[in-house]
Amino acid sequence: MMQDDLKKQPSRVDGRAKVTGKATYIAEFRFPELAYGYLVQSTIARGTIRDIETAEAEKQPGVVKILTHKNAAKLANPQADEDFGEKSRPFFALMTDRVLFSGQPVAVVIADTFEQARYAASLVKVSYNEEKPSTDIRDVMDKGFASGRPRPVRGTPDEAFAAADVKVDVEYSIPIEHHNAMEPHATVANWDGERLTVYDKTQGVTGVRNYLATNFGIDREKITVLSPFVGGAFGAALRPTPNTLLAVLAARETKRPVKVVYSRRQLATAHGYRPASIQKIKIGADKAGKLNSIIHEAVHNTSSHEDFSEDLVGISRTLYACPNVRTDAKITRTDLQTPLWMRAPGTVSGAFALESALDELSYKLKIDPLELRLINYAETDPDSGRPFSSKELRECYRQGAEKFGWKDRKPEPRSMRDGRFMVGYGLATGTWGAFLAPSSARVTLKADGTALVESGTTDIGPGTYTTISLIASRQLGLPLEKVTFKLGDSNLPAAPSQGGSITTASVGSAVQECAQIVQKELLSVESKREASPFSGVPFENVEFVDGSVRIKGRPETAMTIGEILSRNGLPEVTATHTTRPDFGERAKYATASHGAQFVEVKVDEDIGIVRVTRVVQATAAGRIINPKGAHSQEMGGVVWGIGMALMEHTEIDHRIGRIMNPNLAGYHVPVNADIGAIETIFVPEEDTIVNPLGAKGLGELGLVGIPAGIANAVYHATGIRVRDLPITPDKLVG
Amino acid sequence: MRPFAFKRAAAPADAAKLVAANKDARFIAGGTNLVDLMKEGIDRPNELVDISRLSLSVVRSLAGGGVSIGALARNTDTANHPLVKKDFPMLSQAILSGASPQIRNMATNGGNLMQRTRCSYFYDLGTPCNKRQPGSGCGAKDGLSRYSAIFGWSDSCVAVHPSDMCVALAALDAVVNVQSPDGRERKIKFTDFHRLPLNSPEKDNALNHGDLITSIDIPKNNFAANSYYLKIRDRSSYAFALVSVAAAVELDKGVIKQARIALGGVAHKPWRASEAERFLVGKKAEPGVFQQAAELTLRGAKPLSENKYKIKLAERAIARALRRAANV
Numbered sequence A: 001m002m003q004d005d006l007k008k009q010p011s012r013v014d015g016r017a018k019v020t021g022k023a024t025y026i027a028e029f030r031f032p033e034l035a036y037g038y039l040v041q042s043t044i045a046r047g048t049i050r051d052i053e054t055a056e057a058e059k060q061p062g063v064v065k066i067l068t069h070k071n072a073a074k075l076a077n078p079q080a081d082e083d084f085g086e087k088s089r090p091f092f093a094l095m096t097d098r099v100l101f102s103g104q105p106v107a108v109v110i111a112d113t114f115e116q117a118r119y120a121a122s123l124v125k126v127s128y129n130e131e132k133p134s135t136d137i138r139d140v141m142d143k144g145f146a147s148g149r150p151r152p153v154r155g156t157p158d159e160a161f162a163a164a165d166v167k168v169d170v171e172y173s174i175p176i177e178h179h180n181a182m183e184p185h186a187t188v189a190n191w192d193g194e195r196l197t198v199y200d201k202t203q204g205v206t207g208v209r210n211y212l213a214t215n216f217g218i219d220r221e222k223i224t225v226l227s228p229f230v231g232g233a234f235g236a237a238l239r240p241t242p243n244t245l246l247a248v249l250a251a252r253e254t255k256r257p258v259k260v261v262y263s264r265r266q267l268a269t270a271h272g273y274r275p276a277s278i279q280k281i282k283i284g285a286d287k288a289g290k291l292n293s294i295i296h297e298a299v300h301n302t303s304s305h306e307d308f309s310e311d312l313v314g315i316s317r318t319l320y321a322c323p324n325v326r327t328d329a330k331i332t333r334t335d336l337q338t339p340l341w342m343r344a345p346g347t348v349s350g351a352f353a354l355e356s357a358l359d360e361l362s363y364k365l366k367i368d369p370l371e372l373r374l375i376n377y378a379e380t381d382p383d384s385g386r387p388f389s390s391k392e393l394r395e396c397y398r399q400g401a402e403k404f405g406w407k408d409r410k411p412e413p414r415s416m417r418d419g420r421f422m423v424g425y426g427l428a429t430g431t432w433g434a435f436l437a438p439s440s441a442r443v444t445l446k447a448d449g450t451a452l453v454e455s456g457t458t459d460i461g462p463g464t465y466t467t468i469s470l471i472a473s474r475q476l477g478l479p480l481e482k483v484t485f486k487l488g489d490s491n492l493p494a495a496p497s498q499g500g501s502i503t504t505a506s507v508g509s510a511v512q513e514c515a516q517i518v519q520k521e522l523l524s525v526e527s528k529r530e531a532s533p534f535s536g537v538p539f540e541n542v543e544f545v546d547g548s549v550r551i552k553g554r555p556e557t558a559m560t561i562g563e564i565l566s567r568n569g570l571p572e573v574t575a576t577h578t579t580r581p582d583f584g585e586r587a588k589y590a591t592a593s594h595g596a597q598f599v600e601v602k603v604d605e606d607i608g609i610v611r612v613t614r615v616v617q618a619t620a621a622g623r624i625i626n627p628k629g630a631h632s633q634e635m636g637g638v639v640w641g642i643g644m645a646l647m648e649h650t651e652i653d654h655r656i657g658r659i660m661n662p663n664l665a666g667y668h669v670p671v672n673a674d675i676g677a678i679e680t681i682f683v684p685e686e687d688t689i690v691n692p693l694g695a696k697g698l699g700e701l702g703l704v705g706i707p708a709g710i711a712n713a714v715y716h717a718t719g720i721r722v723r724d725l726p727i728t729p730d731k732l733v734g
Numbered sequence B: 001m002r003p004f005a006f007k008r009a010a011a012p013a014d015a016a017k018l019v020a021a022n023k024d025a026r027f028i029a030g031g032t033n034l035v036d037l038m039k040e041g042i043d044r045p046n047e048l049v050d051i052s053r054l055s056l057s058v059v060r061s062l063a064g065g066g067v068s069i070g071a072l073a074r075n076t077d078t079a080n081h082p083l084v085k086k087d088f089p090m091l092s093q094a095i096l097s098g099a100s101p102q103i104r105n106m107a108t109n110g111g112n113l114m115q116r117t118r119c120s121y122f123y124d125l126g127t128p129c130n131k132r133q134p135g136s137g138c139g140a141k142d143g144l145s146r147y148s149a150i151f152g153w154s155d156s157c158v159a160v161h162p163s164d165m166c167v168a169l170a171a172l173d174a175v176v177n178v179q180s181p182d183g184r185e186r187k188i189k190f191t192d193f194h195r196l197p198l199n200s201p202e203k204d205n206a207l208n209h210g211d212l213i214t215s216i217d218i219p220k221n222n223f224a225a226n227s228y229y230l231k232i233r234d235r236s237s238y239a240f241a242l243v244s245v246a247a248a249v250e251l252d253k254g255v256i257k258q259a260r261i262a263l264g265g266v267a268h269k270p271w272r273a274s275e276a277e278r279f280l281v282g283k284k285a286e287p288g289v290f291q292q293a294a295e296l297t298l299r300g301a302k303p304l305s306e307n308k309y310k311i312k313l314a315e316r317a318i319a320r321a322l323r324r325a326a327n328v
């Protein structure tokens, strides 16, 4: 989007609080008499704890208590997490002597100050019965087992591949990657008699409340979970982490409020990660470029105790029209923390394979990569056979190519130069399901002409505070600054966790519908008032504009919301509402966002340095509600994709099963100097089926095609096809 | 917390004495390395002697040319000093390619020489490291060695020195001025300042406990017009070098009169390529010659399982840096 257009758009409603430090993050909350918990983590990846010596640590000044598996009170009702496989065994810190991964919390030291706790933690001595860990996916890829629902084979892919004119048969790998959000995982827990209040870094306050209620055996009503601001999460806070459990446990044991914060170094094992994956992909086509077979087999790692699986292969079933398709997804066990969803989980990994392989095919066919995608454009969803509720991907290709200047691309690899740099153009396609979940909200109109909107969702950074406020302000006809949106509190009407790019669509629909209910309620009260100009006027003939209510076409009837309330002797009107999406109608369609990504790289070939100099990101994601936020998300997707393509890599010493770069100096994400020009295009897309707002998720979409787009551009520039991410200098100097 | 005493030295000799008196005392200058090491429990001093207010932060010309940079001059101020920029632009380049502006604003020149390795085993208390805990073993040698040394390592340590500034100083024949606790002052050639790990990798350099760096002298040379610092890393900024090269030539009508080459990211100390330097003298400054010098330098390299790429990368980096230096 052009900078000038964006300038006129509303900015983040929470921006000022964030840049002035007024936004309070979890580790900043305190209660009187607060104690600090510091974790001791295992140094082995597999085995049992032989002994833990805490005597020396206990003697240190300020130490209140040291909890280990030997003295920690057992959970009332420990529940496995059904999202992680039927056979999953729960892992709860300090509930077992078994060590499942290096970095597992084995003790928590509680002291009067953070420094005292940290020092005493360094004196806790743990001995182990060590067993040999297995953490390298290469060692166990053959021991993979099926994950997820088996999916039907379409046509006869093996025969079709054998008979194809032109074939690609390749393998891609992606290492483990970590979210590395700025804010570390943290919890502050306080028991007040039977009542429990927890500040927790999370993407879902309801989920954390239910987790605590179940495992500790407490009534949900007695628990309040709060998460007003989240300093980035990207999936890392979709499931309660040990800090949550340990802070609550420690607060109960010490009868003091307790704060537990992961240090940066500890954080790499606090939560899961994007799993390591190996993907084999075969694509067959006829000479004209028509695909006739896709066989996509993926294996990724999980832990020894849970079956985490994400969908790498789904994209190969839906992105292109192809009569013969087989996908096969497996997971395999490693002695690591259970993986977890990380921005565009599964899909970005699968897209790296599929979209790279398609690029490889284009060179074999000598067909332009864009042309190849158009030849195989899926007009309807090839997997379900259903029509798309909307799909403006073709327009993304067209507008993106034009803005980027794709026609200037010379077809041969190594054919474009800029001084000593080899220049490469690459492209890829992205897609992300447009999901929707039931959600609740409350809207209150007040006599002072303001509105309070409430929903128990979270804002992990994408701008939910702003987007939802905008939806309410537009529906209610109130200026943005008259709307306050409250979130991040488990006592508010429940909303799903913020993940899967569902929040704007799901919570936004709830807020929009709820606002309408309140408007109707206001009108119904007013129209019953004697001599009201609104008597007998149907809702459709009334409009809410500039804080006033008026009959359409009759501006003289305008009354402010405040006036109406006071004339009717009401302090406010309020409604709470839960959406019941019409999944029946939706189910007749395939619903997804799409995008096309065009990438220019300049490669200093001699020394293996790749610069992503230019990216055009064209997006079709239904109605764009918050243009600045959407622009920012799509730029963020590019930045993330540059990291994933060129640098991100969790390094593990497989001899000891230990992550060796658990800090921001060793785990590289892009810095400003790595980022070139990024342009975003939002292609208009109307959709009356996907949800009442017509908006689709775009937070993850913007990442999906980028790593493949970059790898494809690097190939075009250098003739070197890197199939193992990340594309670091060593892989190009060979 | 781990308690420590904090003292402020009144004069350099004083500082040296204070630290020498206690084997667990350390100087603290900018604190950008030491404080991190203390937080991670890697260095555990019980006494800090603050030297940051000593008047050792001058950058001045030396009699007979050259420049002296104070041990406590900040990295930023050193890199931007007109004398340094004019006569030793490669040193400016090297400093500015390191860390981030915020860190360079705090970091001192003395601290830069003394910074510890970034080897991930050194930083992880859960793994063996002879440098951190003598006798515990080397985790990196048969482990993750992508960042490790290809020259001069021993079975006990394969760590590399992380500094950029020091690579330029090694190439520029700098001399380190040291104040000893016994009141004497001595000079150490920069190339003798850092050491190879041998069997005592816990010792990074030639200083004894309590020795205080007061300044670094860089003698006059004729390299200013033809020098270049090239740093290759995993991202554009704020990353340590995979390989770096400080290259300088003195030219007379296209013929090389003198050359200097030092490498970073390849050894426990900045690695001078003396043989290649000698090879270049009297040769024409042209790409083929530079390529030969590069190959000569890497001849003795001994890679580990994950860092073979450094050989080719270093070779190309040397050739590139020399070409950039000579403008050919």
Ligand SMILES: Cc1cc2nc3c(=O)[nH]c(=O)nc-3n(C[C@H](O)[C@H](O)[C@H](O)COP(=O)(O)OP(=O)(O)OC[C@H]3O[C@@H](n4cnc5c(N)ncnc54)[C@H](O)[C@@H]3O)c2cc1C
Pocket (backbone or CB within 6 Å): A665, B026, B027, B028, B029, B030, B031, B032, B033, B034, B035, B036, B051, B071, B072, B075, B097, B098, B099, B100, B103, B106, B107, B108, B109, B110, B111, B112, B113, B114, B115, B162, B163, B164, B165, B211, B212, B213, B214, B238, B239, B240, B241
């Ligand atoms: C995230 C990060 C990235 C970095 N990236 C780079 C990089 O890319 N390239 C690079 O070159 N550097 C890099 N650095 C390192 C940085 O240059 C050093 O931390 C800095 O130079 C140290 O200087 P200081 O004054 O802060 O030292 P301090 O931390 O104060 O001291 C470090 C050590 O030196 C000793 N010491 C200090 N002054 C003297 C003296 N005068 N005499 C004797 N001993 C002394 C201290 O006792 C201590 O042991 C990075 C640092 C960080 C934190």
